[in-house]
Amino acid sequence: MAESNRAHIDQLNQAIEELEKQSVELRDLNSAYSEIASLKNEIRNSLELLQENNAGLSNISAAIDTTLEGFQKKVDEMYKDNKAFQKELDASIATRMDKHKSDIQIEIRNEGAQIQRALETTLNSNFNQLDSRMKDAFEQQAKQFNILKVLLAVLMVLTTGAVVGLVLLNIK
Numbered sequence: 561m562a563e564s565n566r567a568h569i570d571q572l573n574q575a576i577e578e579l580e581k582q583s584v585e586l587r588d589l590n591s592a593y594s595e596i597a598s599l600k601n602e603i604r605n606s607l608e609l610l611q612e613n614n615a616g617l618s619n620i621s622a623a624i625d626t627t628l629e630g631f632q633k634k635v636d637e638m639y640k641d642n643k644a645f646q647k648e649l650d651a652s653i654a655t656r657m658d659k660h661k662s663d664i665q666i667e668i669r670n671e672g673a674q675i676q677r678a679l680e681t682t683l684n685s686n687f688n689q690l691d692s693r694m695k696d697a698f699e700q701q702a703k704q705f706n707i708l709k710v711l712l713a714v715l716m717v718l719t720t721g722a723v724v725g726l727v728l729l730n731i732k
Contacts, residue, residue, distance in 0.1 A: 585729055592722040599715045606708045613701050620697050624690055631686060635679075642675065 649668065 588729075589726065592725065595718060596722060599711075599718060602711060603708075603715060606704075606711055610701075610704060610708060613704055617697055617701060620693065624694070627686070627690065631683070638675075638679070
């Protein structure tokens with residue numbers, strides 16, 4: 561009987577040791593799952609940030625489109641105004657052509673060059689400002705994208721490590 565009790569005690573001790581080993585493995589597995597959940601939340605947050613930045617970039621793009629439409633309207637108005645001015649000037653020139661032909665031609669050339677220079681200066685300035693804004697926005701998004709790539713690489717390494725660890729634990 562004593563041997564039978566001893567055998568039962570040994571079996572209980574083995575069962576308790578096995579339960580302790582499984583408890584440690586389960587604690588390690590829960591820790592790995594917690595880290596994966598944390599990384600998942602970080603990736604989700606990074607994705608939300610990227611989406612916000614994309615929305616911001618879309619807003620900038622829309623603003624640029626609106627600005628360009630405004631510029632186009634202004635250019636069209638200037639073109640119409642210039643055409644109207646040209647018609648008036650042509651009518652005036654026709655009546656005074658005989659008297660002041662060379663003076664009028666010189667004046668027209670000067671006015672046209674000044675208008676062209678003013679338009680070129682305005683357009684160049686506005687396009688430079690738009691280019692600068694777009695470069696800043698793209699640089700900011702590129703930085704955030706690099707951060708996301710690093711986070712994704714870290715997540716992949718941690719996930720691979722966790723899977724390898726789990727496989728090794730299951731093999732043992």
